[in-house]
Amino acid sequence: MMQNRNNNSLSQGIDWLIVWLYAILVCIGILCIFMVEYRPGIDVFQSFIGGKTNYSKQLIFEGVCIVAATFILLADSKLFTALANLMYAFGILLMLSTFVLGKNINGSKSWIPLGGGFNLQPAEMCKMFAALALAKYLAMQETDFRNLKSQLIAGAIALGPAVLSILQNETGLALVYFSFFIVMYREGLPPALLIIGFSFGVLVVATLLLEPNVLAVILTVIAAITIYALKKQIKRQKGILYMIVIIWTVCVGIQRFAVPYIFNNVFQCYQSTRIYSMVGKEYDCSNNKSAIKRINDKEKAAKKPDDYNVRQSKIAIGSGGLYGKGFLKGTQTRGKYVPEQHTDFIFTSLGEAFGLAGCLAFLALYLFLLFRIIRMAERQRSTFSRVYAYSVACIMFFHISVNVCMTIGLFPIIGIPLPLISYGGSSLLSFTMLLFVLLRLDADRQMVLR
């Protein structure tokens, strides 16, 4: 793929292992799309070069990506530090432009039509820009990440595109930006934040699973036990008691008011239903503000979406068994039972065709790539490169885990693609650029970039 052009500055210091992993994953991706679209009796070669089928289009995208990757590798690493903020601004501008130029695809107005049937999703590209901007900010000499102000600025850089994504109705992509918190954790964000975040997640899930009153009682009991256990410290220091009471109040407030409010008023009906269905419950759309609004607007009545996608996705993966049904032999794949199988649910075709063995090998490949990137991050001399590398690892990790979890029913369905595998030019290009910018930076790892 990367031809050796006897140009030492190009190939020197390049981590070829990552390039190979990238190549393998892209090939797997195209084969997976081929599996999904395959119909017996077609001329395989013809349809691969024809440009009509999705796998053929993906091949074209990959060609574009190779060109982009080559340019990136040819570029100077200093370019990325120099242009980081500019690109971030450009990305934000692009996202804003969707509100004017946007094309409505699957209910979200986040695409810019490029002509010829191709569309660009700026939110995909913005991940890299945000990563670069974050790296740039954290690498600045005047930034002291220990103080709150820098942490807030870093958070704002990370979450800026997320807010725009939510406004575009792309909640899934917005969530990706939260993965920057792992990067910030690595750079010195207090671990308490992660713990609080995690606790909040547990509390939300518990709210969904348990009756409000039962959960309130449980929380009260936990608070009481804590107070009893810490009574000696409390005698010495009254503050701890206040602390516990405040935490208890916040928790009860969240489970009693905040969560129902978010589900009824912030989320769309289908989003709430998806989250509820993941924990095996039914969401009553008649409480949902947007659903009520829609009915009032005399639009079509809120149709009750069921968990068809997850069910079919689980059936497809579950029926794969230990060793799978074999390449192109997946009945669920051929029967098009899983919706959006070539994009967000691409993992199902793999799970059905190659079974647990195939899935494990595939996930091992991913995990190897992630660990390799972290290892790469840790060997950087400059903070900029390290932060950027961690950003790449975390973005990819978030994509992989959320995407796979959603196909196997561990996460509500949010439309985010599987990196390098899912069909889609924007996604492929953004991940290619993410990786190759990293490779470029890594090649210059002795350099100190700011």
Add this chain to the structure above:
Amino acid sequence: MVVLATKRQFCSSKDSYFPYLHQFNMSVINQRRSVVIQIIFGAVFFIIVAQLVHLQVFSSKYKIEAANNAIYAKRIYPDRGIIFDRKKKALLENTIMFDLVVTPSETKGTDTLALCDLLGIDTAAFRKKMVEVIIKNGRVRPSVFEPLLSAEMYAKLNENMYKFPGFVLSERSVRNYPFNAAAHVLGYIAEVDTSFLRRHKEEGYEMGDYAGMTGLERTYEKVLMGRRGVKRYIRDNRSRIQGSYENGLYDTTAIAGKNLYASLDVELQQLGEKLMTNKVGSIVAIDPKTGGILCMVSAPNYNPNSLTGNQRRKHFSEMYLDPRLPLLNRTLGTMYSPGSTFKTVVGIIGLTEGVISKSTAISCGGAFWGCGNGRPKCLDRGTFSLVNAIAHSDNTYFATVYKRTLDQDKYGSPDSSLKVFNNYASSFGLGSRLGVDIPSEKRGNLPVSSYYQKIFGKKWYSCNIISNAIGQGEVQTSLVQLANVMATIANKGWYYTPHLIDSIEGGDTYDLLKPYRQKHYTSANVADSVFEAVQDGMQAVMEYGTGAAVKIPDVVICGKTGTVENYYRGEKQKDHAFFGGFAPRNNPKIAIAVMCENAGFGAQSAAPIASLLIEKYLKDSVRGKQRQALVEEVAKRDLLPKLMRIALAKQDSIRQAKLNAELLPKNKEVADTVDTEEERPDSVIKSNVKPILPVKTSIPDSSKPNKPVKGAAVLPSKEKKTVIKKQNKV
């Protein structure tokens, strides 16, 4: 440093020439955080793998659900076996009929109006049917819109199919009966219902399948149906077929049903059915040497072709409601008192037991006075030897024989004597099911002493049951049993169980024919000379006795007529006519039993039918103008029992009344002055029914269930309110 050492394992050797440059910027805490991040990554992947193991290895339900989703197992129905008669003529065949099949989701652009026009329905009915189809089978799956189109309809539709996207004509194999004969014997096939599925759980039927319901179709279902094949297809999320599953690796091929070869002679059967026109009764003819049934007629019969095709339901309900019960197989599904034909058995037992000899002569002065009450009466006075007693069907003679048999001192009591008598009788196949290869055979009845003890007390004696001597008492036989008795007498002491199927193509895999290969012998005590004596008598019947009118010059026929008194709800009905016999005497080739319900003397109505059939079978045709005229004459005789006539007329008048009721509002609209009462006579005449018998109070109240007592006229068990078109056969 420990952390770094472990991390080194991830690195390829290539990296090792960059010594730890990264140590510069890093605090130890942050290095630890790198490990934490890796642990988080690993943990999440571990959770994913755990769920994958759960889904793919430990949950079997997903495999089943996947198969339910995507694999469509289509049943391939093999052709049913064909049934041939003894001359290898097909009694039934398979033909192709066409269903109009619709896929509702693809009907866009169909010329509904033209289709309705062709089908002869209006658009409202069309829409209603469409909705039914969608409810039943969904929008995307093809379902039958109009089943079993007539040939004419098929031709009309086929020309215009291009106008009706979403509609196709699909083939279906149905039965066809080229001879229109032997409906009762062959039986019919029908769609299985839930109760059938419950009864035949293990046999792999499913809703929509067709299975033999009666007759040979039922008995030989296993053989005739063949083995169904399964073809597996992959279907997509909208149930559209995507191609074969695994290239047909798991498919099984359908194996056609095996053909059956029957002993039936279809020409004889047709002649029998012709002769039984407008009569109620039955004929069974058996080849005594093999037990193969040559003809089996139950009248009134029906055209088996009327139970195929799209009018099946209508025809079936018509027949179901017909008071003559055309669906009943009277050859083995009803029991009658055998009447005088039973005297042959009484004679044989008497001779064997030694209570009479061939030369014993008994005189009759008009009645049997052995029991002191002058019963039964006899028709001609005089003194009779055995031969003449049989020839003239002398009641006194056989009453005496029966009384003597039961009164034998050596058995001590009439109880044990009757037991001995029954042992003889049952060795002729009486009193229990023979095991004919058609379902719903009746057992017949040989009354036992315990039964009489209940009626007459412990001390009953022969005179109590003397009517049995002349086949009028509690003794009951089916017509097949009677024919079998004739075959046994012809064979002088043995018989094969009567059966219809001689052989099965490709061998008798299920041992269905095994019972018919076994010879049954009568009680060993019965000597050949006894049979000779009775045969002498039966020959005399045809030569100068009761059957002399229908003898065939060049065939020695042995026969016995019977005229059976019968009652319906205590009311005496016209006698049943019986005839049993076989021919030729020395080399018996056909044993026959004929009965006509409420037709009078056996010699008059039953004997000619038997005679004609014997001639047809032995000589291949009915010879001579006189005999052929007899065929026509017999066929024209209308011997329909009176009660059935009344029931038919009543059914018809109800129908007429309903029709009038329907006309009533119309008439009023047209002209208020028309008295609708006056319309009645007109419409009765129009209805093509001779109002022979006015509806009187004496009509049996058919709304109550009734039992056919002693083979009395069988009427429908329930009066249906439904008004149906009646066949104009009366």
